[in-house]
Amino acid sequence: MIALALLLALQGASQGSPHDSAAVQMGTSVMPDTVTVGEHFVVRVRVRAPKGAEIGFPVGPDSGVAVEAVDPRREAQNRDTTAVERTATYRLVAWTVGAQRVTLGTLVVSAGGVDRRFEVPAIPIVVKSVRPADSTGKIPRPARSVMLAPPLLWPWIAGALVLLALALWMLRRMLRRRPKEIHAGTGALADAERDFARIDELALIDAGERGRYVALHIDVLREYLAARIPEAARSLTSTELLAVLSADAPVPLPRLVPVLAAADLIKYADRPVTASKARELASESRGIVGAVEEAVLHRVPAAPTTSKPEKAA
Incomplete structure (x- = not known):
């Protein structure tokens, strides 16, 4: 206009x-x-x-x-x-x-x-205004509040978690401080024989894994010695193990030394081994376990010495 x-x-x-x-x-x-x-x-x-x-x-x-x-x-x-x-x-x-x-x-x-x-x-x-008028006639609902748990529940949950963590920490400390039990009787021998049987079931020699076959037998031998002799810890190297074994230990050292030396060359130097040599080392490992078990069972502990009272003059 x-x-x-x-x-x-x-x-x-x-x-x-x-x-x-x-x-x-x-x-x-x-x-x-x-x-x-x-x-x-x-x-x-x-x-x-x-x-x-x-x-x-x-x-x-x-x-x-x-x-x-x-x-x-x-x-x-x-x-x-x-x-x-x-x-x-x-x-x-x-x-x-x-x-x-x-x-x-x-x-x-x-x-x-x-x-x-x-x-x-x-x-x-x-x-x-360029905005169209609202023709729906609907009023939107108010926004929902964040779903919250009852106010007294979270402190109980937090406290329970703290107590559980504290109990687990104390249990772990108790288990770590508890001295390792030394197997006696036929327990250690039974474990070794069971492990030897499991190795046989793997048929490693037939699969061409002769080095692994020897290494597993040596591991079982070391576990058995650690269970029978407290000084022969599993964490020791072969050289350290031979050093801690005393002369009166129930271990045939002339038989153990060549077995450990050959096993170390196979495991760490990747020395090839034939099937017959692998069976020989495995058989010798089992023989050492049997010899140690026999020596432990028939070993007589030294009697304590007592001094006799002197006669009066």
């Missing part, structure tokens, strides 16, 4: 110029008068002044306000031989929803060496 209204009809008699009897007329229009946010609209300012006058239009609204200019204003002059008539066109955009007023500023009409200023009246514009 274009609304062109006569806003000013001013006489210049007070200025004392040759144009005193002439009037300055100004009208404004907006198209359209209702827009959405971001939609362009056009404002026109039309001024009619005496012939020979010069018209200076305002620059337009400042940037950063509710209504901004899209591009610089454009001016056009109408064909009239009796007066000066010019029209300024402003292309604007609004960013704030609601009723707004477009303020352009002050225009200047110069005639006969006199400048007269006229304030361009604010132009009303209605700005609507």
Whole structure:
């Protein structure tokens, strides 16, 4: 809609110029008068002044306000031989929803060496939101709170976990401090014979794993010696084991030394071994276990010595 209204009809008699009897007329229009946010609209300012006058239009609204200019204003002059008539066109955009007023500023009409200023009246514009109205009529439910356990349950759970961890730690310390039990009787021998039988079930020689066959027999032998003799710990090397075995230990050292030496070369030096040699070392390992078991069962502990009381003189 274009609304062109006569806003000013001013006489210049007070200025004392040759144009005193002439009037300055100004009208404004907006198209359209209702827009959405971001939609362009056009404002026109039309001024009619005496012939020979010069018209200076305002620059337009400042940037950063509710209504901004899209591009610089454009001016056009109408064909009239009796007066000066010019029209300024402003292309604007609004960013704030609601009723707004477009303020352009002050225009200047110069005639006969006199400048007269006229304030361009604010132009009303209605700005609507681009969001559609809610047609569902539904109100969303409030957000659910985080599911929490009863306030008194978490402290009990935390305390139980702490007590459980403390009990496990104490049990572990007790087990580590408890001295290892030394197997007596036929327990160690039964374990060794059971392990030897399991090695036979693997059929390693037939599978070509002769070195592993020898290594497993030596492991069983070392486990048996560690169970029978407290000094023969499983963590000792072959050299350390032979060093700790005393002369009176129930171990046939002449038989044990070559077996351990050959086994070390096979395990650590990757020395090849034939099937017959592997069976021979395995048989000797079993023989040493039997010999040690026989010596342990028939070993007589030394009787404690007691001093006889001296006869009185």
